[in-house]
Amino acid sequence: MSITNFQFYNPTKLVVKHDAAPEIADYIAADNIKSVLLVYGQGSVKRIGVYDKVVEALKSKNITIYELPGVRANPELQTVIKGIDICRCHKIEAVLPLGGGSTYDSSKAIAVGACFSDDIKSEQIWECYENKRIAEKALPIYGVLTISATGSEMNNGGVVQNDALKKKWSFGADCLYPKVSIVDPKIQSFLPWYQQVNGFVDAFVHVVESLINIDEPETVETTYAYDISLCRSIINAGDKLQINTNDHVARANFIWAATCALNYISGVAMSGGDWATHLLQHSMAAVDTKISHGAGLGVAFPAFVKVNAMRGLRLKTFDRIAREVFNKQGWQGLIEGFQDMLKRWGHPTTLNELFGREVN
């Protein structure tokens, strides 16, 4: 991948539609699939009613449902292994994440492990994250996304945390693109504001990390200009949703921007991006799982900018983002604009605020 040699491939069908969650059963039935593992989190999907609707739709299509509840934010390896065991035991044909990015990321790992041959143990899924095993086959994934943030609904990667090793690592493979993802904008209006902001920040940082690896923005103008427009869309939508969580037009704009932030289109010809901010957050989360992904990124990104700028790196790129996204100048302007945005949305900007205590 370089400025003149690049590719784009993404076969996921993304459907953004009000009240459409039950339609996932139609897509599954159309592919003649008879059983699914339903992967969800701490029960919020039951409280808002979407769980019942999806289960009812699956039953009406005679699809057998197995369940894996309890997926947490910063999703955990042991839950994934449990999911793989269930799939292998019952010869389940597809995986259905119902929730946010962590249900998707867990489902991707489960989909791979479910296809392991008999001589491979379920816990060996971790070898994929260690680059010691290649994922060549996976069960198909049909998902319903309830929080736009990670982009996992339309990409081929995922992150899982190994609590025992204190490692939060990622892996990807072409067999992991979800076949269909449905996003119901209305569901997201019920999310707590803090969680919404986590999504805004995650999506924003995905775009910036995609574009930040290039020193001469004008050489990748087509993608660069797109990325700037995505950043602005995310901020515009966030500001509107802070005023009115039921602004469905702003929500739809954010949903699409968040997906595009990590469905690889924001990184076309960008030489792979630079994911240091995400890696920093992953390490924070491995130390303290209560640190939400978006909040950690918000603290890590300005530090990343400063360290680079002090070494004279990426100054032109930082300046351009500062000017075109925040109407400010230079790397200091980028940090200032970014932190103003966090403060306006009520998010922490320092490690002390993040951990809720003094951090050295």
Add this chain to the structure above:
Amino acid sequence: MSITNFQFYNPTKLVVKHDAAPEIADYIAADNIKSVLLVYGQGSVKRIGVYDKVVEALKSKNITIYELPGVRANPELQTVIKGIDICRCHKIEAVLPLGGGSTYDSSKAIAVGACFSDDIKSEQIWECYENKRIAEKALPIYGVLTISATGSEMNNGGVVQNDALKKKWSFGADCLYPKVSIVDPKIQSFLPWYQQVNGFVDAFVHVVESLINIDEPETVETTYAYDISLCRSIINAGDKLQINTNDHVARANFIWAATCALNYISGVAMSGGDWATHLLQHSMAAVDTKISHGAGLGVAFPAFVKVNAMRGLRLKTFDRIAREVFNKQGWQGLIEGFQDMLKRWGHPTTLNELFGREVN
């Protein structure tokens, strides 16, 4: 499809890479395909050497090659029917367009006709264009694009001209997305300038037609801002390529912008766009097949803008495009900016210039 309910699906793998045309054989062989119909035009692919390289690569993989040469611009139904007959006679397994949009568009129709059951005649492919027949199955398409313009390398539609009926019509179906399209930027630097400009104008008008159906740009901010950035990228790249046809960075930017102009991403949440300018050009071409697609669009688009503006329609949208793309104002500014661009690139702006004679 509306501002809050929309979807995106595009499974084509697009590879932009110097000297990569022969790699198409690798993709075909990987899918275990043993025979292809090679669809090309008037012989320019032989002159520039890419034909020989692709044929050699196919032979090295033991793929049997059948040929359909002679596809013209504004591709013609009779050639398509010939291609369908060849595929049916030899039970060919895939179609390989090697050339510009017209080879792709013809290949798509051939791919559908090749899967007709025995009771359907090859010429009944025209029923697809008349909406009397649905294309449910098609041979897989693996293509090499030599002119970026139509976007056919990464979408599910195509246009064919029925000379007898003087109709140039289109149809699309999900089975028509090419599996893989390879674009070699270097090949395009050898194209005559006039033909390059046809591509720039075609891509530009695709973007504008995608976005022009919306009266309130701010309600589809994410896609709108992207579309504006695509228009600007196309103009920037065109101006650079006019100075230096070997500017590979500008070429790569244009190639990706032209693909995105009609791989549906520029139309997400845009309620389907408004394709009046394309329909006007199709009618011109049906009357005089020598009128190139890009040149016809260049003359038709300002007329479309004027007719709408005189009725008070889309004024806000025209004004925004004028401001953000051309640094001008109002619908007059949009027409002026667009025609300045055509003149700068040496393209006709009036029907008289287009037909090379007085037209009433």
